Amino acid sequence: EDKVVQSPLSLVVHEGDTVTLNCSYEVTNFRSLLWYKQEKKAPTFLFMLTSSGIEKKSGRLSSILDKKELSSILNITATQTGDSAIYLCAVGTSYGKLTFGQGTILTVHP
Amino acid sequence: DAGVTQSPTHLIKTRGQHVTLRCSPISGHKSVSWYQQVLGQGPQFIFQYYEKEERGRGNFPDRFSARQFPNYSSELNVNALLLGDSALYLCASSYSPPSGGAGETQYFGPGTRLLVL
Numbered sequence: 001e002d003k004v005v006q007s008p009l010s011l012v013v014h015e016g017d018t019v020t021l022n023c024s025y026e027v028t029n030f031r032s033l034l035w036y037k038q039e040k041k042a043p044t045f046l047f048m049l050t051s052s053g054i055e056k057k058s059g060r061l062s063s064i065l066d067k068k069e070l071s072s073i074l075n076i077t078a079t080q081t082g083d084s085a086i087y088l089c090a091v092g093t094s095y096g097k098l099t100f101g102q103g104t105i106l107t108v109h110p
Numbered sequence: 111d112a113g114v115t116q117s118p119t120h121l122i123k124t125r126g127q128h129v130t131l132r133c134s135p136i137s138g139h140k141s142v143s144w145y146q147q148v149l150g151q152g153p154q155f156i157f158q159y160y161e162k163e164e165r166g167r168g169n170f171p172d173r174f175s176a177r178q179f180p181n182y183s184s185e186l187n188v189n190a191l192l193l194g195d196s197a198l199y200l201c202a203s204s205y206s207p208p209s210g211g212a213g214e215t216q217y218f219g220p221g222t223r224l225l226v227l
Contacts, residue, residue, distance in 0.1 A: 004152075032214060041198065041220045042114075043153070048215050088152055095166035096143060096204065098216060100152030 002027040006089050006101035013079055014109050021074040021104045023089030032092040033065055033072050038103070039085045046074070046087075079108045112137065114203050114219030122225045128189040131222045135182050135203030141165075142184040143216060144176055145200040153200055159184055160206075188224075196226045 003026045013019055025033070032050045036043035047056045049065035049072060056063050063074045076083055084107050090098040115134045123129050135142050141160040145153035155168040159178035178184045182203075188195055202216035 034215070036218070041223075042200070042218045045215060045217055090152070092214060092216075096141060096158045096160075096214060096216075097155045097166050097168065098143070098145075098153070098202075099155065100145075102150075102152050 002091065002093060002097075002099040004089055004091050004099050004101040006087075006104050008104060009102065010105040010107070012107045012109065015080055017079050017108075018075065018077045019079060019106065021076075021087050021089075021106070022071065023073070023101055024069075024071040025089075025091045025099075026070065027091050027093055027099060029094035030067075030091060031094065034090045034092065034098065035063055035072075035074050036088040036090065037085045038088055043088055076106075079106075081108050081110055084108045114201055114217055116199075116201050116219040116222050118222060119220065120223045120225075122227065123191050124227050125191055125193060127191050128187065129191060129224060131186045131188075131199050131201075131224075133184045133186070133201030133203075133219060135184075135201075136217060139203035139205050139217075140182050141204045141206065142178055142182065143202045143204075144184070144186045145202065146170075147198040147200055147221070149197075156186070191226045193226050196224060198223050 007022045035046040047063045052067035086103040089101045143158040144156040147153040157176045158166040162178045173189045198221045200221045201219045
């Protein structure tokens with residue numbers, strides 16, 4: 001059975017801190033790893049990673065995939081209160097199924 | 111451009127009833143997937159449809175069914191509702207089926223919050 005595990009489950013930081021969120025996976029037919037941000041309802045797409053070692057960046061957010069270690073990290077630098085959300089990691093497999101981790105709840109205090 | 115839309119936004123049903131949830135994908139997207147998200151957990155895959163054909167099914171009972179229409183919109187039906195079916199039901203669309211590349215990226219709608227009493 002495909003499995004995705006995220007750590008930590010929750011994190012409380014202050015504005016300006018840098019955070020690193022972790023995602024590890026055990027799946028058959030790996031195709032891609034995706035990160036989403038969920039604030040109220042709809043998960044919002046952040047990154048899609050398919051190749052190992054290539055960092056993707058968007059503003060203060062960046063992510064990298066390590067296929068050898070079956071893992072990925074999401075970094076957020078200079079955190080802001082607006083970064084408070086649940087961050088979901090998902091792995092895409094052969095027929096488009098996404099298997100999600102349980103999410104990391106990030107709380108950023110002013 | 112409009113994103114993925116879902117209706118209704120909220121729904122309250124009683125045990126044993128059935129429910130139909132609707133989803134319209136992003137214009138040009140031909141693939142629709144359905145997920146169930148229980149409070150405190152990540153979304154769980156229910157179905158994927160591409161060009162009106164079921165491409166994948168998750169580990170859900172036969173009470174759950176879905177279909178995709180010629181305009182690529184989709185319906186999720188749940189029969190004989192149980193208390194445990196209370197959840198946020200998310201629909202996601204993507205441009206292509208799993209064929210590699212950015213076309214596979216799934217974009218989510220706002221969800222339908224279902225409460226079963």
